[in-house]
Amino acid sequence: MSSTKTTIEWTDKTWNPTTGCTKVSPGCKFCYAEGITRRFKQAFPSGFDFAIHRERLDQPKKWKRQSKIFVNSMSDVFHEDMPYEFLAEIFDVIIKCPQHIFQILTKRSAKLSELASALPWPDNLWVGVSVESQKQVFRVDDLRRVPARVRFLSCEPLLGPLELDLTGIHWVITGGESGASARPIDPEWVRSIRDQCVEQGVAFFHKQWGGRSPKANGRLLDGRLWSEFPVVEQPV
Numbered sequence: 001m002s003s004t005k006t007t008i009e010w011t012d013k014t015w016n017p018t019t020g021c022t023k024v025s026p027g028c029k030f031c032y033a034e035g036i037t038r039r040f041k042q043a044f045p046s047g048f049d050f051a052i053h054r055e056r057l058d059q060p061k062k063w064k065r066q067s068k069i070f071v072n073s074m075s076d077v078f079h080e081d082m083p084y085e086f087l088a089e090i091f092d093v094i095i096k097c098p099q100h101i102f103q104i105l106t107k108r109s110a111k112l113s114e115l116a117s118a119l120p121w122p123d124n125l126w127v128g129v130s131v132e133s134q135k136q137v138f139r140v141d142d143l144r145r146v147p148a149r150v151r152f153l154s155c156e157p158l159l160g161p162l163e164l165d166l167t168g169i170h171w172v173i174t175g176g177e178s179g180a181s182a183r184p185i186d187p188e189w190v191r192s193i194r195d196q197c198v199e200q201g202v203a204f205f206h207k208q209w210g211g212r213s214p215k216a217n218g219r220l221l222d223g224r225l226w227s228e229f230p231v232v233e234q235p236v
């Protein structure tokens with residue numbers, strides 16, 4: 001489970017140089033990563049505690065096939081316990097693998113914003129924040145301060161309606177929660193976000209409705225798939 005193909009629709013592979021995390025907001029309540037560490041105890045001897053896996057650092061260098069790689073699907077790159085030196089090494093691997101696109105998604109937008117000027121932002125790195133309800137919209141302002149080529153929002157699990165200023169944002173993903181205790185999603189919340197994306201010229205991707213399992217209720221919105229990706233201009 002250190003690196004794997006994934007069923008997450010907006011990426012190709014995951015790469016987990018760290019695992020484990022700490023809950024920070026309502027979207028974390030039924031954390032998918034925590035559930036995995038509980039189910040596969042042998043693969044995660046340190047459970048859901050934050051752990052560094054230095055031996056995984058160079059994995060993307062060995063992956064020849066061009067891929068979109070979700071960094072730390074089992075953790076948070078900007079976790080409080082992440083040493084800056086190791087974070088810098090992760091970014092260095094990203095720079096050394098221009099054949100791949102790396103996708104970093106965090107709920108720790110304050111730390112992301114704080115470190116934005118110190119870290120390099122190569123063209124093959126997309127960075128996003130989770131926004132599960134209106135209370136977390138402040139993370140979008142933090143994200144706007146990051147000079148990444150692609151800035152995106154993951155509104156999953158979507159827990160309420162959102163009013164979004166999408167200035168400087170290139171991509172929005174929506175999704176409902178999944179699992180035995182999944183909190184319900186209102187299709188009107190998703191329609192509203194889609195409409196805001198269309199109006200503001202931002203790529204929109206509806207990942208899933210959720211339910212008992214991620215795929216239980218499919219991902220059609222009003223009879224069609226929304227699977228847009230950000231349009232990335234090639235450097236001149």
Ligand code: SF4
Pocket residue numbers: 021022023024025027028031032033034073074075076107
């Ligand atoms: S930030 Fe992400 S990985 Fe960490 S507890 Fe919350 S949902 Fe889980």
